Amino acid sequence: MAETKPQMKDAYEMILEAIDVGVYRPGDRLVESELAVRFGVSRTPIREALQRLETQSLLTRDGRSLIVASLDHNQLAELYAVRAELEGLAARLAARHAAPEEIRVLNDLIEEDRALLGDPAALSRANRRFHKQIHLASHNRFLVQQLDLVHRSMALLATTSLAVEGRDEDALAEHERIVTAIAAGDGDAAHAALKEHISKAFETRLKHDAAAVEASA
Amino acid sequence: MAETKPQMKDAYEMILEAIDVGVYRPGDRLVESELAVRFGVSRTPIREALQRLETQSLLTRDGRSLIVASLDHNQLAELYAVRAELEGLAARLAARHAAPEEIRVLNDLIEEDRALLGDPAALSRANRRFHKQIHLASHNRFLVQQLDLVHRSMALLATTSLAVEGRDEDALAEHERIVTAIAAGDGDAAHAALKEHISKAFETRLKHDAAAVEASA
DNA sequence: CCGGTTAGGATACCGTGGCATACCCTAGAC
DNA sequence: GTCTAGGGTATGCCACGGTATCCTAACCGG
Numbered sequence: 001m002a003e004t005k006p007q008m009k010d011a012y013e014m015i016l017e018a019i020d021v022g023v024y025r026p027g028d029r030l031v032e033s034e035l036a037v038r039f040g041v042s043r044t045p046i047r048e049a050l051q052r053l054e055t056q057s058l059l060t061r062d063g064r065s066l067i068v069a070s071l072d073h074n075q076l077a078e079l080y081a082v083r084a085e086l087e088g089l090a091a092r093l094a095a096r097h098a099a100p101e102e103i104r105v106l107n108d109l110i111e112e113d114r115a116l117l118g119d120p121a122a123l124s125r126a127n128r129r130f131h132k133q134i135h136l137a138s139h140n141r142f143l144v145q146q147l148d149l150v151h152r153s154m155a156l157l158a159t160t161s162l163a164v165e166g167r168d169e170d171a172l173a174e175h176e177r178i179v180t181a182i183a184a185g186d187g188d189a190a191h192a193a194l195k196e197h198i199s200k201a202f203e204t205r206l207k208h209d210a211a212a213v214e215a216s217a
Numbered sequence: 218m219a220e221t222k223p224q225m226k227d228a229y230e231m232i233l234e235a236i237d238v239g240v241y242r243p244g245d246r247l248v249e250s251e252l253a254v255r256f257g258v259s260r261t262p263i264r265e266a267l268q269r270l271e272t273q274s275l276l277t278r279d280g281r282s283l284i285v286a287s288l289d290h291n292q293l294a295e296l297y298a299v300r301a302e303l304e305g306l307a308a309r310l311a312a313r314h315a316a317p318e319e320i321r322v323l324n325d326l327i328e329e330d331r332a333l334l335g336d337p338a339a340l341s342r343a344n345r346r347f348h349k350q351i352h353l354a355s356h357n358r359f360l361v362q363q364l365d366l367v368h369r370s371m372a373l374l375a376t377t378s379l380a381v382e383g384r385d386e387d388a389l390a391e392h393e394r395i396v397t398a399i400a401a402g403d404g405d406a407a408h409a410a411l412k413e414h415i416s417k418a419f420e421t422r423l424k425h426d427a428a429a430v431e432a433s434a
Numbered sequence: 435c436c437g438g439t440t441a442g443g444a445t446a447c448c449g450t451g452g453c454a455t456a457c458c459c460t461a462g463a464c
Numbered sequence: 465g466t467c468t469a470g471g472g473t474a475t476g477c478c479a480c481g482g483t484a485t486c487c488t489a490a491c492c493g494g
Contacts, residue, residue: 031446031447032446032447033446033447041477041478042477042478042479043447043478043479044261044476044477044478044479045476045477045478047265047447047448048264048265048268051265051268051269052268052269052272055269055272055273056272057359057362063485063486064446064447064484064485064486065446065447065486075358075359078357078358078359078360079359081306081310081357081359081360082303082306082357082359082360082363085302085303085306086299086302086303086363089298089299089302093298140295140298140299141292141295142274142292142295142296142298142299142367142370143295143298143299145274146299146303146363146366146367149363149366150359150363153359248474249474249475250473250474250475258449258450259449259450259451260450260451260475261448261449261450261451262448262449264475264476280457280458281456281457281458281474281475282474282475
């Protein structure tokens, strides 16, 4: 008899998803007992989950209480700098090590992208799968792990840059260039294309954030 | 009145150090209750620590039991590939952002290196401090965090490559080139010098491991 | 009368102990 | 020799108590 809990996963996954979906936003305080009743478990698994999230810098300590980490402008730039480098490496390695089947999957994911133009939420999910597939194609487990961490930190960013007008089509074109380079086994080109892709995404985010500040003033 | 426990740190630090020192070696199984009595604490903090170590891939699950992760040849290569890229990025950023005081500290650390030639254990510790200082000089908190992870994984490797005959002097010369490039603000040179440094260390390790296999045959 | 300091209460975290469960290993029977 | 059943063991969870910290309010000094 399965419980009718919100999720069947463990506490860690549930809290992570809650942050990702936006139930908890940067700056929010997380209280053990509160999470315990929300998810219908005891405080012990909650504690373990919170510690794991803290080691990943998704939560920070403010005094004795844990709050959802927030990224200021500097940290955003730092995050994107590391991301560009690691994604670039993944592309270079993927160009060298990807199996033909993996390249076909990448092409399929691009078709999926094309079908989803104009639906930012769905595009964002498809985008994650696309990048994850490249990470896996690098055939480097440490790199996959590191990139997982980076992408988890990006859950702290509320908006997806794919929601910005025109960004979805540009991103699609960039994806195509990346896969083309990987399929050709051209590591340098794949590296450059992916770094450029991340750079453009960062630029879009900065513009959008600046516009948001403008609008609120 | 302070207890006379082996360490005053928390369970996480204690287990990490035990792995680093070699009390627990790759492949060893870690049992909660066993660690609990060894460190004189209850099972709960042990459990939390083990989970944190598992998320960092220092421990892996074999069935329901946790064992210290071991790195095969492929994983070693993967680890060094990621490390080279991240350390290279750190050097590039350090060349751009390091404060004069930080560069002086780096030069001091090189002097320390020189004084310790021939003492592999001490050199290894000094080496960690040197690289950590470069990470910090990058002024990129995410990069520091990622590199911490990488270096923690290297605790799984029993030997330091600095123990190999002649490697210490080569490493010192390489350190000097790195700091010179950083001090000159030459990001490209610093990047190249550090990548080369990591590459040489990897090469040394491979040679040494091959020789060990030879000897045991 | 206002500001700073201190003391007290409350709240939330950390660690301990114990219980249930699921898995593994072993021994016995077919 | 293989399959099954039973016991043992380690893990996962929970409830509780101690303790450190934070907030608030009252008191004292200026």
